[in-house]
Amino acid sequence: MSGVVVTGLAVAAPNGLGAANYWKAVLAGTLGIDRVSRYDVSAYPSRFAGEILDFDVAAHVPSRLIPQTDPVTKLAVAVADWAIADAGIELSALDSDTLGVTTSNASGGFDFTQREVQKLWTLGPDHVSAYQCFAWFYAVNTGQISIRNDLRGAGGSIVADQAGGLDAIGHARRLIRRGQRVSVAGGLEAPLNPYAFVAQIAHGRLSRAAAPDRAYLPFDAEAAGYVPGEGGALLILEDADSAAERGAPQIYGGIAGYGSSFDPHPDSGRGPTLERAVRAALADAGLEPGEVDVVFADAAGLPGLDAAEAETLAAVFGPHGVPVTAPKSTVGRLIAGGPPLDVATALLALRDQVIPPTVGTRAPAPGYELDLVLGAPRSAPLRTALVLARGFGGFNSALVLRR
Structure with a gap:
């Protein structure tokens, strides 16, 4: 196979952490959608979401990053580690200028931002974290992944709501076809804190169903909105010749x-x-x-x-x-x-x-x-x-x- 190939992938989803657990859940039809559990939604018109409840932050994220980052970035850092491990690639052995990362995120660090805005409103500006200056930002996932893994090649962050997740992969493919060797590409979201949830309710597209198994029904006659969720996936994209040269343990497929x-x-x-x-x-x-x-x-x-x-x-x-x-x-x-x-x-x-x-x-x-x-x-x-x-x-x- 020539062109750009996927040699590693990793997943964080409401019904499974890691690709193997997620894939097993999807084939079994295991629902990761339920009533929001992190706060009281009884007064909200929409009450269901796909929450990730089994992610142990301390086990997967460096301690210094925990107070600096939003939940979405914690997920992104961990998922990037898993994808790199899955690809069996030793990044430190490669020219860091040929390694890049392109991610997509449309909601930013909502949870971190809500907490700091509440501090600003109730306690004053001296109590707002200095990390707010970047923790809220759409591009922070790209930045933290690149810093952690010394990825100094071209990359970026793409904001196009749902479509941005594919655009990030398309952009990473373009960079590899122009000479980059490896790119981490994909997207993660964590838009389920009250601030983010209410923002989504406001645009009128969320389901107001009474039961989780009837809340999100694509293409059904009873379809009446979607359910928001958190998580996503990251892929390791490589030039096919480069992947063959290093003996990549698997090639999942090509971006055609x-x-x-x-x-x-x-x-x-x-x-x-x-x-x-x-x-x-x-x-x-x-x-x-x-x-x-x-x-x-x-x-x-x-x-x-x-x-x-x-x-x-x-x-x-x-x-x-x-x-x-x-x-x-x-x-x-x-x-x-x-x-x-x-x-x-x-x-x-x-x-x-x-x-x-x-x-x-x-x-x-x-x-x-x-x-x-x-x-x-x-x-x-x-x-x-x-x-x-x-x-x-x-x-x-x-x-x-x-x-």
């Missing part, structure tokens, strides 16, 4: 194609442009629609957005033309962490030749011409997977993976 688009204003009279992103990614990969074996859907969980995605898939692949799945139904939408988690899931699916199911959804809503994988995993010969993501405000991204 990437495309993006931006929707026009809703009042413009023009429609959404997800199809353009899909076709751009396929063209970049040199593939025809019929060569795609499975689609990991964006799966907004809202009737209008689900209908638009179903229409796009039918237009590109034909009615019921390709198996479609949304395993994020077990964890919620993780904003910029969700698409990298979908990419990791797709790579594991390619490895094991099985499509994980969409949990909770009973059947596609009338008019959705989808071959939606429901109920149980589906064994299938898988060579190529397409991962889709859409972000609030009109961002669309698509990524093609090859076994």
Whole structure:
């Protein structure tokens, strides 16, 4: 395999820490969504989320970083360590100027910020932590990962809501094709403290369901919003020749194609442009629609957005033309962490030749011409997977993976 390949991956999700635990949970349909447990949500109209409850910070994060960083950065530092270990790569033996990191995050350090703003309001500015100057920032995950691992090559941080998680991987691929040797790429989020949760409730897209197993139902007739979650995934991307030269212990797959688009204003009279992103990614990969074996859907969980995605898939692949799945139904939408988690899931699916199911959804809503994988995993010969993501405000991204 030539081009850019994935040699390591790591996951932190509400239903599993580490790729092996998460993958087992997804195949079993284990739900990581439940009532928010960290504070009283009885007065909130939305009460469910995908919380990570089994992450031992002290066991995975250097003690000096604990008071300096938000929960999302603690997760990012640990997940990066796990991904590097999974790739079996000795970074210190390589030229640090050829090593980079590109992450995506759309909510920043909400938890840290809420705490420091409360100090400012109640105690005064002298009580605000000096670390607030960077702990809140979208780019802090990239910075802390690069400092910890001496990654001095090109990188960055991308903010495009949900779609940014794919954009980060697409950007890292671009850097490797321009000469970088290794890149840590993906996204993490932790937007579940009261400040972050209320901010999401305000835009009106969160589910107000009464039970966790009926709260997030992508493509279902009863779909009425999504459930937020925390976590995500990081990948180790490498030049294929470089990976072969060092004897990488595994290659999960290749990043074959990437495309993006931006929707026009809703009042413009023009429609959404997800199809353009899909076709751009396929063209970049040199593939025809019929060569795609499975689609990991964006799966907004809202009737209008689900209908638009179903229409796009039918237009590109034909009615019921390709198996479609949304395993994020077990964890919620993780904003910029969700698409990298979908990419990791797709790579594991390619490895094991099985499509994980969409949990909770009973059947596609009338008019959705989808071959939606429901109920149980589906064994299938898988060579190529397409991962889709859409972000609030009109961002669309698509990524093609090859076994």
